[in-house]
Amino acid sequence: MFDGFDAITLARLQFTFTMSFHIVFPAFSIGLASYLAVLEALWLWTGREVFINLFNYWLKIFAVAFGMGVVSGIVMSYQFGTNWSVFSDKTGPIIGPLMAYEVLTAFFLEAGFLGVMLFGLDRVGHKLHFLATLMVAIGTLISAFWILSANSWMQTPAGFAMNPAGQFVAADWWKVVFNPSFPYRLVHMVLAAYLTTAFVVGGVGAWHLLRDTRLEGARVMFSMAMWMAALVAPIQIFAGDQHGLNTLEHQPVKVMAMEGHFQSHPNGAPLILFGIPDQDEAKVKYAIEIPKASSLILKHSLDAPLKGLDTVPRENWPKVGIVFWSFRIMVGLGFLMLGIGLLSLWARWRGTLYQSKLLHRFALAMGPAGFIAVLAGWVTTEAGRQPFTVYGLLRTVDSASPLAAPAVASSLIAFIVVYFIVFGMGVFYIMRLMHQPPHHGEQGPRDDAPARAAGITPAAALASRGHR
Amino acid sequence: MPFDIATLWAFIIAFAVFMYIVMDGFDLGLGMLFPMFPKKEDRDVMMNTVAPVWDGNETWLVLGGGGLMAAFPLAYAILMPAIYTPIIAMLIGLIFRGVAFEFRWRTQSERNRWDIAFAGGSLIAAMAQGIALGAILQGVHVEGRHYAGGWWDWLTPFSILTGFAVVAGYGLLGATWLVMKTTGELRTQAYRLSLWLLIATLVAIIAVSLATPFLQADYWRRWFEWPNILFTAPIPIAVAAVALLLLKSIADKQDYRPFVLSLVLFGLSYAGLGVSMYPYIVPQSVTIWQAAAPANSLNFMIFGVAVLVPIILCYTAWAYWVFRGKVHADSGGYHS
Numbered sequence: 125m126f127d128g129f130d131a132i133t134l135a136r137l138q139f140t141f142t143m144s145f146h147i148v149f150p151a152f153s154i155g156l157a158s159y160l161a162v163l164e165a166l167w168l169w170t171g172r173e174v175f176i177n178l179f180n181y182w183l184k185i186f187a188v189a190f191g192m193g194v195v196s197g198i199v200m201s202y203q204f205g206t207n208w209s210v211f212s213d214k215t216g217p218i219i220g221p222l223m224a225y226e227v228l229t230a231f232f233l234e235a236g237f238l239g240v241m242l243f244g245l246d247r248v249g250h251k252l253h254f255l256a257t258l259m260v261a262i263g264t265l266i267s268a269f270w271i272l273s274a275n276s277w278m279q280t281p282a283g284f285a286m287n288p289a290g291q292f293v294a295a296d297w298w299k300v301v302f303n304p305s306f307p308y309r310l311v312h313m314v315l316a317a318y319l320t321t322a323f324v325v326g327g328v329g330a331w332h333l334l335r336d337t338r339l340e341g342a343r344v345m346f347s348m349a350m351w352m353a354a355l356v357a358p359i360q361i362f363a364g365d366q367h368g369l370n371t372l373e374h375q376p377v378k379v380m381a382m383e384g385h386f387q388s389h390p391n392g393a394p395l396i397l398f399g400i401p402d403q404d405e406a407k408v409k410y411a412i413e414i415p416k417a418s419s420l421i422l423k424h425s426l427d428a429p430l431k432g433l434d435t436v437p438r439e440n441w442p443k444v445g446i447v448f449w450s451f452r453i454m455v456g457l458g459f460l461m462l463g464i465g466l467l468s469l470w471a472r473w474r475g476t477l478y479q480s481k482l483l484h485r486f487a488l489a490m491g492p493a494g495f496i497a498v499l500a501g502w503v504t505t506e507a508g509r510q511p512f513t514v515y516g517l518l519r520t521v522d523s524a525s526p527l528a529a530p531a532v533a534s535s536l537i538a539f540i541v542v543y544f545i546v547f548g549m550g551v552f553y554i555m556r557l558m559h560q561p562p563h564h565g566e567q568g569p570r571d572d573a574p575a576r577a578a579g580i581t582p583a584a585a586l587a588s589r590g591h592r
Numbered sequence: 593m594p595f596d597i598a599t600l601w602a603f604i605i606a607f608a609v610f611m612y613i614v615m616d617g618f619d620l621g622l623g624m625l626f627p628m629f630p631k632k633e634d635r636d637v638m639m640n641t642v643a644p645v646w647d648g649n650e651t652w653l654v655l656g657g658g659g660l661m662a663a664f665p666l667a668y669a670i671l672m673p674a675i676y677t678p679i680i681a682m683l684i685g686l687i688f689r690g691v692a693f694e695f696r697w698r699t700q701s702e703r704n705r706w707d708i709a710f711a712g713g714s715l716i717a718a719m720a721q722g723i724a725l726g727a728i729l730q731g732v733h734v735e736g737r738h739y740a741g742g743w744w745d746w747l748t749p750f751s752i753l754t755g756f757a758v759v760a761g762y763g764l765l766g767a768t769w770l771v772m773k774t775t776g777e778l779r780t781q782a783y784r785l786s787l788w789l790l791i792a793t794l795v796a797i798i799a800v801s802l803a804t805p806f807l808q809a810d811y812w813r814r815w816f817e818w819p820n821i822l823f824t825a826p827i828p829i830a831v832a833a834v835a836l837l838l839l840k841s842i843a844d845k846q847d848y849r850p851f852v853l854s855l856v857l858f859g860l861s862y863a864g865l866g867v868s869m870y871p872y873i874v875p876q877s878v879t880i881w882q883a884a885a886p887a888n889s890l891n892f893m894i895f896g897v898a899v900l901v902p903i904i905l906c907y908t909a910w911a912y913w914v915f916r917g918k919v920h921a922d923s924g925g926y927h928s
Binding site for chain 1: 643644645647648650651653654655657658659661662663665666668669670671672673676677679680683684686687688690691693694695697698699702737738739740742743885886888889892893896897900901904907908911914915
């Protein structure tokens, strides 16, 4: 199956595969944890039953998604050592402490309070339970802080020196953690996680509204999700633009690939909307372009010169086709998100938010949009960093473990098989949970498991439910 | 023994790994015992005893691995490729085991399959961890800053032996945990299993202890040469004493003591491993000082460890306290 692939190509495939699966779970659980905290706060504040119903409804989905995020994340943390051991040796003194802080400040916090959040509502009282929910939500955000710091350092390394053993060592931890692209990347990613969750919640709300527009739970979640889309999508587009300008400053080659600029444009660069980048011939075929628009966006001037890939040695080019297209997918979905947000404002003003079938169908179709946009954005930034693991300093080919290709090939096949079985089933169970509308007296994660509930929640909860 | 920041970090990583071994040890052990409890109600109770805490237990594994990369990057870079296959097997075992906690309750028709995934995943993870331990103890082939052995070097009779030893030990932790957390017939069965698993664990400890000194001359000198034997002899003597107490506590049908004594037994065996390995982190090739990250990395993290680990231990203890007491299938709540 993998004849002709060398160990490093296989290791890259494995990283791409396992990371693509992993990233969607934290993207979802960062947003969902905050949403759960908001729902519980609204319940404690207003006492309205609909909020606790929605809380318990989404808590079950959170539990399944979080579990998948945890196990796929453990794979990621060990993959640095198994497949990228030279990278680990060289960058360990910098990347290692950042990830160690992620474990100490975030993973333990999430894991420690997760049990209470899932099973403890009747055990510790409402306020302590809300504290647990809040800790889990804060934990997911702290986790994003550290992992994006580590990732950003690989993109825009700063504050380091080299030691005689050839390792990167910190000269200034402040500059390492708050490296030049980190603030942009963190904001862009956290907003992406919030939008991802909003579109899932909105899609589920729309699905149930299409069947019954009177469902209170569906109305509340649809309305909340549409507010998120209307308010956050424009902020995200602005944040993405700022991030792009930061990338132009620190990783200009990545922007050349995103824009498809093989050639330099001394008198203003066109914006290539679509086309087929041809790496070998170094041009974008069948390009549809707007003259001077790229210069306007990137330099805020029509005639500003922009350098192209022709100013960079070929061995430092990323794969232009991948970066070019993934970037367009992300941006396109971003504008669709803005579109649905504006549409929902219009419908709200007209008073047809819960009646408009067209809006509901649109929202349903956009349900997975966040996941696709996150994946596309991740591909843009990571493929755009190639052929380096530490941008400009450490090549990917010099980062891999001294492994034989069959070892990496077998583990890759094993991960592919296991991931499709395990996460395929997990997504199926999540979809089945989403297919049920949130109902009156919605129970927490264990409503279909009386014996377990008997162990964890008090007898009163059991008595009202009975064995099934 | 010189005491410096690298030594301190060796103790910190050793502590994280020990926390992982005993905490995930009992929930992996419990998973492996699933086939001995065919009744659905029993399995529900078993899973309920660990469901609220397993995720925190497993986080120590991430700290152990991540901490190793941070504090001893060279050791991490050499050891991970050396034990590549057991690590991949462990990860896949942990995937199946971890998702089973949630998936099992989301389906009626496929519950049995997730029970098998839970038990099988636990067994594979435990066996792989034991094999990895043996592979590290027997030494790996290092050239320069790289692992230079083959990708089957980890597989030897010794590593298989340590694999079984860890399986037996985790089984013992799981069985005594069940004794502590359950009642009725489930508990009676757990007593029976505890006895057999204790015997298996002791046999394994003896076998591994006898085999280890013959792996490397250094191990032999460390344990048996005068005057070292004065300092090392208390460990096997303490193991024998704890084993007797443990046997008695199981025979007396005590509640908490079997689990606590099992933890002590693990602690002693772990200390024994430390005696064999110190000061190497890759046995006989790389010492903790050679592998240590630059001082400013170690210092940067020491602040976090000093402040955060005590806090982590506090809220972890709180979570265990919230879910304290026995778990039942037929009555609501816990009897505390």
